Structure formats: C-alpha cells, structure tokens
Amino acid sequence: MSRSVALIGAALISAAATPALSETPPEIVERAIELLGESISFRTVEGDDDIRLYAERLADFLRKNGFAEADVEVDATGPAPTLVAIYQGESDDAPIILSGHMDVVEAKPEDWEQDPFKMTRTDEFVIGRGAVDNKFDVTMMATTLARLKAEGFKPARDLILALSGDEETQMKSTAILAKRFKNASLVLNGDGGGGTLKEDGSPLAYSLQTAEKTYADFAITFTNPGGHSSRPTRENAIYSLARAVDRIGAFEFPVSTSETTLEFFRRTGAMTEGPLGEAMLKFAETPQNKKAIKALRSNPEYVGQTGTTCVATMLSGGHALNALPQRASVFVNCRIFPGVDPEDVRKTLVSIVD
Numbered sequence: 399m400s401r402s403v404a405l406i407g408a409a410l411i412s413a414a415a416t417p418a419l420s421e422t423p424p425e426i427v428e429r430a431i432e433l434l435g436e437s438i439s440f441r442t443v444e445g446d447d448d449i450r451l452y453a454e455r456l457a458d459f460l461r462k463n464g465f466a467e468a469d470v471e472v473d474a475t476g477p478a479p480t481l482v483a484i485y486q487g488e489s490d491d492a493p494i495i496l497s498g499h500m501d502v503v504e505a506k507p508e509d510w511e512q513d514p515f516k517m518t519r520t521d522e523f524v525i526g527r528g529a530v531d532n533k534f535d536v537t538m539m540a541t542t543l544a545r546l547k548a549e550g551f552k553p554a555r556d557l558i559l560a561l562s563g564d565e566e567t568q569m570k571s572t573a574i575l576a577k578r579f580k581n582a583s584l585v586l587n588g589d590g591g592g593g594t595l596k597e598d599g600s601p602l603a604y605s606l607q608t609a610e611k612t613y614a615d616f617a618i619t620f621t622n623p624g625g626h627s628s629r630p631t632r633e634n635a636i637y638s639l640a641r642a643v644d645r646i647g648a649f650e651f652p653v654s655t656s657e658t659t660l661e662f663f664r665r666t667g668a669m670t671e672g673p674l675g676e677a678m679l680k681f682a683e684t685p686q687n688k689k690a691i692k693a694l695r696s697n698p699e700y701v702g703q704t705g706t707t708c709v710a711t712m713l714s715g716g717h718a719l720n721a722l723p724q725r726a727s728v729f730v731n732c733r734i735f736p737g738v739d740p741e742d743v744r745k746t747l748v749s750i751v752d
C-alpha cells in the first residue's frame with residue numbers, strides 16, 4: 399500500500415474595503431439588481447465564451463455611464479478574458495485597484511431547484527449562481543463607478559476596475575492582472591469582506607478583509623496491486639481511503655489567531671446577540687476557551703477565522719465492478735491560516751492518514 403500527498407494550490411493575498419457613500423437612491427439599487435440579474439444570466443464557467451461576452455457587457459455598461467472608449471479594455475487573448483476600466487484621476491499618483499472576478503464555479507441544473515443561470519428574486523433574496531461570489535461585488539463596483547461618474551466625482555488618483563476571468567480555477571488571468579498593477583497604492587478586493595444587515599434590513603457592520611488564507615488542494619491516493627473481486631484481500635485501496643477520509647473528517651487543526659481576527663470577534667461579538675455573540679467575546683479574550691472554540695467551529699460563517707481548515711471535496715476510486723480497486727483518491731481542500739507553512743499542513747495530513 400502506498401500513499402502520496404501532493405500540494406497543488408497557491409496563495410493569494412488581498413485586501414478589501416468600500417468607498418463611503420451617502421444613502422443609495424432606490425433607482426440605483428434597482429439598476430444594480432437589474433445588472434446583477436443580467437450578470438447571473440451569463441454562464442461564466444471555466445472555458446465558456448460567456449466570460450468574454452460578460453466582460454463586453456460590463457464594458458458597454460461602463461462606456462454608457464461616463465467611461466471613455468479608450469479607458470475600457472476587454473482582453474480575450476490571455477488564458478481567460480479580463481476587463482480593465484480606468485476612472486481617470488487628477489494626478490499620476492499610483493492608482494487604487496478595485497479587484498473582482500467575472501467567472502463562477504460550475505453549477506449543475508440537477509443540483510438546483512431553479513435554473514442557476516437565471517436570477518430568481520424574492521422579497522429578501524436574489525438567487526442564482528454568482529449572486530454573491532462574485533457577481534454581486536462586480537455589479538456593486540460597476541454601478542458605484544457609474545454613480546460616481548454621474549455625480550461628477552473626480553478621484554485624486556486613478557481608480558482602476560480590474561476583473562479577472564479564471565479566479566475560481568486557474569487564476570492565471572488574476573496573476574497577470576496582479577503583475578500588471580503591482581505598483582498600485584492600494585488594492586480593494588470586492589470578493590473579500592462585506593456588509594451584514596440586521597433583521598430589519600438596517601446596516602449592522604461592514605467587515606474588511608486584511609489577508610487571505612492560503613488556498614491549497616491535496617490529493618491523497620491509496621494504491622493496491624488489485625485482483626479479481628471473487629478473491630478479496632484484507633488490504634483494499636477503497637477501505638484504506640475510507641479510513642483516511644474518516645480521520646480527516648474528525649481532525650481539527652489547532653486554533654490560530656491574528657490581530658485582525660481577535661479584533662473582529664471582539665467587535666462582532668459585541669454586536670451579536672445570544673450564545674454566538676458570547677462565544678465570540680470569550681474567544682477574543684481567551685482563544686483557547688474550549689466552549690467558545692466549539693461554538694465558533696460549528697458555525698460555517700466563523701470556523702475559517704479560528705484556524706486552518708481542511709475538508710474532503712472530491713473522491714474517485716476503483717476501475718471495474720468486479721475488480722479489486724487498484725487506486726482510490728480523495729481531494730482535500732485546505733484554507734491555511736496566514737503565517738502557517740503549507741508544508742506543515744501537508745505533513746499534518748500525512749500523519750493523520752498514515
């Protein structure tokens with residue numbers, strides 16, 4: 399029986415924020431929702447020409463809303479289409495980049511109750527693939543830039559909207575944009591942080607992301623000489639994999655904290671009612687508090703901010719119904735806390751499955 403654990407992923411560091419604006423007029427909210435609906439209708443999954451068409455649509459929107467023809471560029475010649483739109487500022491100072499991505503994760507209609515690429519709107523929600531990640535933020539940024547143009551706002555330096563086309567998969571266009579704009583004074587990533595509303599719809603908090611966890615995929619594979627299923631052996635690649643997956647599922651990485659996460663829990667805890675708010679405050683004060691850790695880690699919204707996480711996401715194994723499996727694999731996706739070495743996470747996974 400042999401086993402290999404390979405590191406496939408890479409890291410991305412980003413920051414996010416939002417410009418301060420007065421209350422948004424209802425017609426602008428409506429226009430944003432309309433553009434969001436249109437955005438969702440583009441099936442911008444990996445390799446689909448809709449990514450280019452969506453970029454063209456956004457370019458058209460920006461040009462119709464005050465951007466000069468030459469200041470909006472759609473590049474479909476690279477690994478994935480990108481959109482760059484320059485909001486000319488009053489100086490040549492290093493620009494501020496507004497970052498986002500146009501692509502979405504694949505969505506299979508059979509897994510959905512409605513067409514994933516058609517926006518469904520209820521009183522409270524809009525539903526569709528990318529309704530949050532990242533077409534919401536892209537729509538917000540495009541609509542806000544259009545609004546600023548209409549109001550005659552002139553930034554002190556260039557504001558550059560830079561949208562990638564393969565953030566969910568290869569990140570090659572993201573890397574190209576990062577290289578191109580590496581001299582920026584600030585990068586605001588619409589894909590990080592975000593606003594939270596109270597029950598009555600009024601604003602509760604707006605969170606900013608100061609760093610991104612390292613993304614890493616690990617492939618864990620068990621192999622076996624195999625044989626005919628009429629002559630089963632004790633050693634079996636699928637059984638070994640199942641035990642390994644079970645151990646990964648039960649494993650918890652140690653708690654990690656940073657200045658940002660502790661401050662986040664301190665502030666959010668003060669605004670959050672009930673046991674969850676108490677757990678946040680307790681954690682901010684004593685990050686080793688077992689009860690607080692348990693409460694936060696059982697909440698998908700907050701588990702990621704308490705340390706490194708790894709989760710099994712895809713399985714494959716066996717090659718015939720009547721043969722002993724010669725190979726069984728699982729992909730484990732890890733989100734590694736800033737400051738933790740991905741190699742240490744790999745070693746931890748090896749020790750868990752060994």
Ligand SMILES: [Zn+2]
Pocket residue numbers: 499531532565589
């Ligand atoms: Zn995203």
